[in-house]
Amino acid sequence: MISNFTFYNPTRIVFGSGSIPRLNKLIPKKAKVMLLYGGGSIMKNGIYDQVVTALKKREVLEFGGIEPNPDYDTLMKAVKQVKKKQVDYLLAVGGGSVIDGTKFVSVAAAYQGDDPWEIVAGDGLKKVKKAVPFGTVLTLPATGSEMNHNAVISRRSTQEKLSFGSDLVFPQFSILDPETTYSLPQKQIRNGIVDAYVHVLEQYLTYPVGQILQDRQAEALLLSLIEVAPKAMQFPPDYNARANFMWTATNALNHLINRGVPEDWATHDIGHELTALYGLAHAETLAAVLPWLMWYKRKEKQAKLLQYGYRVFGIKTQKYSERIDKTIEATAAFFHSLGMPTTLTAYGIDPDEAAERVGSRIDARGWQLGEHHDITGKDVAAILRLSQ
Amino acid sequence: MISNFTFYNPTRIVFGSGSIPRLNKLIPKKAKVMLLYGGGSIMKNGIYDQVVTALKKREVLEFGGIEPNPDYDTLMKAVKQVKKKQVDYLLAVGGGSVIDGTKFVSVAAAYQGDDPWEIVAGDGLKKVKKAVPFGTVLTLPATGSEMNHNAVISRRSTQEKLSFGSDLVFPQFSILDPETTYSLPQKQIRNGIVDAYVHVLEQYLTYPVGQILQDRQAEALLLSLIEVAPKAMQFPPDYNARANFMWTATNALNHLINRGVPEDWATHDIGHELTALYGLAHAETLAAVLPWLMWYKRKEKQAKLLQYGYRVFGIKTQKYSERIDKTIEATAAFFHSLGMPTTLTAYGIDPDEAAERVGSRIDARGWQLGEHHDITGKDVAAILRLSQ
Numbered sequence: 203m204i205s206n207f208t209f210y211n212p213t214r215i216v217f218g219s220g221s222i223p224r225l226n227k228l229i230p231k232k233a234k235v236m237l238l239y240g241g242g243s244i245m246k247n248g249i250y251d252q253v254v255t256a257l258k259k260r261e262v263l264e265f266g267g268i269e270p271n272p273d274y275d276t277l278m279k280a281v282k283q284v285k286k287k288q289v290d291y292l293l294a295v296g297g298g299s300v301i302d303g304t305k306f307v308s309v310a311a312a313y314q315g316d317d318p319w320e321i322v323a324g325d326g327l328k329k330v331k332k333a334v335p336f337g338t339v340l341t342l343p344a345t346g347s348e349m350n351h352n353a354v355i356s357r358r359s360t361q362e363k364l365s366f367g368s369d370l371v372f373p374q375f376s377i378l379d380p381e382t383t384y385s386l387p388q389k390q391i392r393n394g395i396v397d398a399y400v401h402v403l404e405q406y407l408t409y410p411v412g413q414i415l416q417d418r419q420a421e422a423l424l425l426s427l428i429e430v431a432p433k434a435m436q437f438p439p440d441y442n443a444r445a446n447f448m449w450t451a452t453n454a455l456n457h458l459i460n461r462g463v464p465e466d467w468a469t470h471d472i473g474h475e476l477t478a479l480y481g482l483a484h485a486e487t488l489a490a491v492l493p494w495l496m497w498y499k500r501k502e503k504q505a506k507l508l509q510y511g512y513r514v515f516g517i518k519t520q521k522y523s524e525r526i527d528k529t530i531e532a533t534a535a536f537f538h539s540l541g542m543p544t545t546l547t548a549y550g551i552d553p554d555e556a557a558e559r560v561g562s563r564i565d566a567r568g569w570q571l572g573e574h575h576d577i578t579g580k581d582v583a584a585i586l587r588l589s590q
Numbered sequence: 591m592i593s594n595f596t597f598y599n600p601t602r603i604v605f606g607s608g609s610i611p612r613l614n615k616l617i618p619k620k621a622k623v624m625l626l627y628g629g630g631s632i633m634k635n636g637i638y639d640q641v642v643t644a645l646k647k648r649e650v651l652e653f654g655g656i657e658p659n660p661d662y663d664t665l666m667k668a669v670k671q672v673k674k675k676q677v678d679y680l681l682a683v684g685g686g687s688v689i690d691g692t693k694f695v696s697v698a699a700a701y702q703g704d705d706p707w708e709i710v711a712g713d714g715l716k717k718v719k720k721a722v723p724f725g726t727v728l729t730l731p732a733t734g735s736e737m738n739h740n741a742v743i744s745r746r747s748t749q750e751k752l753s754f755g756s757d758l759v760f761p762q763f764s765i766l767d768p769e770t771t772y773s774l775p776q777k778q779i780r781n782g783i784v785d786a787y788v789h790v791l792e793q794y795l796t797y798p799v800g801q802i803l804q805d806r807q808a809e810a811l812l813l814s815l816i817e818v819a820p821k822a823m824q825f826p827p828d829y830n831a832r833a834n835f836m837w838t839a840t841n842a843l844n845h846l847i848n849r850g851v852p853e854d855w856a857t858h859d860i861g862h863e864l865t866a867l868y869g870l871a872h873a874e875t876l877a878a879v880l881p882w883l884m885w886y887k888r889k890e891k892q893a894k895l896l897q898y899g900y901r902v903f904g905i906k907t908q909k910y911s912e913r914i915d916k917t918i919e920a921t922a923a924f925f926h927s928l929g930m931p932t933t934l935t936a937y938g939i940d941p942d943e944a945a946e947r948v949g950s951r952i953d954a955r956g957w958q959l960g961e962h963h964d965i966t967g968k969d970v971a972a973i974l975r976l977s978q
Contacts, residue, residue, distance in 0.1 A: 204830050206606025211599070217849070218594025414817055414834045415841060418810035426803040442592050446802045449849075453803060461605070461837075 204412045205462035213349045213456075214375040217449060219441065221379045222249070225256035225293070228337055228375045233291035236263045236284055238304045240270075240296045247385035249341060253295055263287055268296070271477060271484070272303030274319060274357040277310065281318065284311040284334060292336035294373075297390075298345025301338050302353035305371040308333040322355045322364045333370040341382040343448040344394035344485070346401060346455025348376035356478065363474040378452065380444040391435055391447075392540045393485035398451035399427050399536070400488040404467045405460040407496070407506050408573035413463050417509070420459045424514045426450045431540060468571035469495055472582055475560045480551055489542045490549070493534045494588040498581065500526050502574060546589040553590045557583035592800045593850035601737045601844075602763040605837065607829065609767045610637070613644035613681070616725055616763045621679035624651045624672055626692045628658075628684045635773035637729060641683055651675055656684070659865060659872070660691030662707060662745040665698065669706065672699040672722060680724035682761075685778075686733025689726050690741035693759040696721040710743045710752045721758040729770040731836040732782035732873070734789060734843025736764035744866065751862040766840065768832040776823060779835075780928045781873035783819050786839035787812065787924070788876040792855050793848040795884070795894050796961035801851050805897070808847045812902045814838045819928060856959035857883050860970055863948045868939055877930045878937070881922045882976040886969065888914050890962060934977040941978045945971035 216224050229235060235257060244250040254262065265280045283289070284307060294304035309330045310318040320326030340348045347353065352367040383391065406420035427450055433443035472495075473487030482490070500507060504522065511517035511529030519525055534544045546553045564571070565579030577585075604612050617623060623645060632638040642650065653668045671677070672695060682692035697718045698706040708714030728736045735741065740755040771779065794808035815838055821831035860883075861875030870878070888895060892910065899905035899917030907913055922932045934941045952959070953967030965973075 203607065204833050206609065207603075208605065209603040210601075213598075215595075215597040217596065219591065221594065412830045412834070413837075415810065415814040415838045418814050419807060422803065422806035422810045426806050429802055442800045445592055446800070449801075450803045 207462040209457060209461055210369065211349065211372065211457050213373045215349060215378060215452070216375060217378045218445070219379060219381050221377045222252040222339060223256045224377060225253065225337075225339070226258055228377075229257070229260070229291055229293065231260070234261045234263075234287070234289050235291045235293055236265055236280070236287075236289040236307075237293050237295060238265045238268060238280060238300055238307065239294075240266070240268050240300045242266055243385065244295055244341065247382070249295060249339065249382055253293070253339060257293075263289060268300045268303045270299045271354070271356040271363060272299045272306070274306075274322075274355055275359065277303050277306050277355070278318065280307045281310045290334065292334055294336060294338040295341065297340070297342025298347040301340070301347040301373070302345070302355065304336050304338070305347070305353035306355050308336050308371055309368065319357065322366050323362070327366065327368050327370070330368075330370060335374050337375040337377070338373045339377045339379075339382070340448070340452075342386060342390060342394060343378075343383065343451035344390075344397040346398070346452055348373060348378065349452045349456040351457070352455075354474070361478045363478045376452075378448050380441055380448050383444050383448065384439045388435060388437065388541075392542055393483055394451055395427060395431050395434065395447065395540055396485040396489050396537055396542050398447075398454040399424065400469060400485075400492055401454040402427075402459065403492065403510075403533075404470060405463065405465050407503055407510060408464040408466050409503065410505050410509070411463055413461070416459050416461055416463050421510075421513045423450055423454050423459065424510075427454075428514070428536060431536070435540060464573040466573045468577050468582075471564075471569065471571050472560060472585065475563055476546075476551075476556065479559055479563075480549070480556070482549060482551075485542070486549065489537045489544045490546050490589050491585065493530055493537075493544050494585045496530045496533065497588060498585045499572070499577075500530075502576075544589075546586065553587050556589075557586040560586060595850040597845060597849055598757065599737065599760065599845050601761045603737060603766060603840070604763060605766045606833070607767060607769050609765045610640040610727060611644045612765060613641065613725075613727070614646055616765075617645070617648070617679055617681065619648070622649045622651075622675070622677050623679045623681055624653055624668070624675075624677040624695075625681050625683060626653045626656060626668060626688055626695065627682075628654070628656050628688050630654055631773065632683055632729065635770075637683060637727065637770055641681070641727060645681075651677060656688045656691045658687045659742070659744040659751065660687045660694070662694075662710075662743055663747065665691050665694050665743070666706065668695045669698045678722065680722055682724060682726040683729065685728070685730025686735045689728070689735040689761070690733070690743065692724050692726070693735070693741035694743050696724050696759055697756065707745065710754050711750070715754065715756050715758070718756075718758060723762050725763040725765070726761045727765045727767075727770070728836070728840075730774060730778060730782060731766075731771065731839035732778075732785040734786070734840055736761060736766065737840050737844040739845070740843075742862070749866045751866045764840075766836050768829055768836050771832050771836065772827045776825065776929075779823055780930055781871055782839055783815060783822065783835065783928055784873040784877050784925055784930050786835075786842040787815050788857060788873075788880055789842040790815075790847065791880065791898075792858060793851065793853050795891055795898060796852040796854050797891065798893050798897070799851055801849070804847050804849055804851050809898075809901045811838055811842050811847065812898075815842075816902070816924060819924070823928060852961040854961045856965050856970075859952075859957065859959050860948060860973070863951055864934075864939075864944065867947055867951075868937070868944070870937060870939075873930070874937065877925045877932045878934050878977050879973065881918055881925075881932050882973045884918045884921065885976060886973045887960070887965075888918075890964075932977075934974065941975050944977075945974040948974055
């Protein structure tokens with residue numbers, strides 16, 4: 203008997219060119235708004251001006267400088283401002299880091315306990331009844347944070363990177379204007395495509411449980427990403443390709459394809475450690491881990507590897523082992539086609555050292571990763587040693 | 591440049607065996623509830639008892655007898671009761687007709703104007719600020735009404751069947767327990783599969799506009815329905831097959847696959863007239879119209895017919911006209927495999943007479959149907975004459 207599940211996603215999506223002025227209708231007229239953003243690129247590409255114009259006469263505080271892999275200490279400064287100035291609406295303008303950070307600010311500002319880090323590391327969410335409402339203007343398709351209830355927060359002072367999820371932190375709305383991606387460096391488009399692709403595989407490449415539609419929807423996302431990737435990478439930017447990429451990345455992690463199915467996320471868990479230790483970009487860690495994890499877990503994942511290979515790449519030669527080899531190669535080849543390396547050595551990281559360090563951190567936390575909860579530090583080390 | 595769109599769907603889905611007791615958490619404790627249902631089958635199959643038990647000590651009024659193709663005059667009796675007894679929560683227990691009817695009751699009870707039929711036939715929705723909240727317990731997968739904001743209402747006194755849509759009438763929640771389908775006659779399972787399949791085609795089989803993911807998602811639904819249909823038709827019922835069918839039918843019409851794409855709906859528009867005039871079940875009308883509409887519009891729909899044929903049925907012989915023939919045949923063959931006829935004559939209806947009557951009704955309304963708004967009464971007549 204297949205699993206029960208719930209599905210709930212109340213985020214309103216406003217998609218397309220010229221959508222930013224809609225902010226004026228989406229945010230309450232009398233709201234006291236905090237505008238949260240990252241390194242300031244929105245000042246250069248005109249997005250900041252569009253947003254401020256759309257907000258009209260509302261009182262707007264600004265909080266910039268949210269870094270990639272948003273940091274707890276940075277975000278707590280925003281929380282302090284929100285409380286002090288009695289901000290009652292947050293607007294995240296940026297990519298997944300800014301949106302994730304805003305989710306944390308949204309609940310931390312309403313948190314009743316002593317240590318807000320407990321929201322991420324413990325059961326602090328129980329001490330939040332109603333978060334500060336927020337919306338987003340997405341400028342970097344990748345994480346899906348604009349239409350889900352999850353966030354990943356880093357704490358550099360302790361080298362931690364942890365996630366939390368709650369219905370309290372669904373964005374009320376997200377504006378997705380593909381033209382906001384036009385000023386992104388090609389590398390960030392590449393990273394976004396890989397991130398979205400791996401998001402799908404984390405929710406799909408496990409073992410069959412008979413949820414027919416969820417599998418087909420996951421394959422729909424993978425096929426769409428493969429189709430749109432070459433054009434999405436082009437400069438000058440192609441509107442339709444950017445639009446399709448943007449919408450696909452959002453759908454890759456909006457709680458739909460993982461209903462009632464097992465999930466892996468070991469690639470992400472290992473990747474987060476690599477980011478914390480070596481500062482690699484999130485997507486870079488995924489591409490350097492995933493093919494080797496597929497290889498290492500080829501027996502446990504056999505049925506899904508065969509299905510993925512056939513339905514996505516049309517691979518149907520006779521021997522199972524050959525088909526699986528080809529499927530892993532096709533996945534890596536897709537990443538390579540975007541200029542994305544798939545080894546640690548490509549970043550000058552010694553796989554043996556990384557294996558040692560990441561493996562012991564996984565063990566120290568007592569984590570057992572993957573859909574079977576059978577990937578321990580030893581296995582993580584074995585996977586990372588392959589990444590050369 | 592592909593089209594802009596918005597997406598919003600706040601309905602909470604609670605899916606799986608044994609979910610009905612969750613009603614107690616989903617409906618406010620102090621709500622005064624009206625339970626709306628259809629012909630009383632829920633009394634025989636135990637669903638009524640499960641629902642009443644779950645509602646505990648809440649005050650519950652009952653309104654039964656909502657007919658297939660819910661009638662305005664019936665529903666207005668419920669509206670009267672809702673107002674008189676100050677009901678503040680509606681619970682629809684049934685299929686699309688009961689849910690659609692409940693949507694109408696929800697807004698009509700809050701309507702400020704003189705003639706509530708204007709909600710359906712005119713701009714009466716403008717006179718509704720806040721509808722009575724409602725949830726659903728779905729017992730018949732087919733229409734998707736459990737997770738969308740549309741409703742179709744009939745008025746037998748004037749032989750009309752019209753639809754309306756509004757964000758006011760999203761169910762707050764829908765409980766989807768596949769076991770509620772176990773007591774359905776096979777014919778209703780068949781009808782539900784055909785209805786869901788045609789819902790997808792109405793939103794997909796038009797012309798390409800470059801929304802890559804929406805096409806792939808539509809194909810995912812079609813492939814899932816084709817895969818699950820034979821097992822979903824079996825008795826004794828197969829839980830997994832019923833579950834997959836139920837979830838696929840919901841996703842076939844929940845506003846996701848039609849974002850930014852042209853829609854057809856001519857098969858539905860023609861079908862509604864056939865139901866109004868001849869009393870055919872909704873799905874029967876769809877199967878008796880769709881293949882002939884595909885045939886009649888094969889030039890305008892050529893690109894999508896070829897894509898559909900290839901991606902869903904694997905049809906890739908050389909000549910376009912041959913591929914399109916085979917694709918239409920494969921669609922009809924799928925319906926036939928479920929025991930669903932695809933002609934009017936199979937129901938003892940004279941195609942020429944139906945052509946005349948439906949064609950003139952379409953013209954009388956001044957309707958121009960389909961994705962190109964080019965199907966007039968004359969074309970409808972030509973399509974129906976083929977249905978023999």
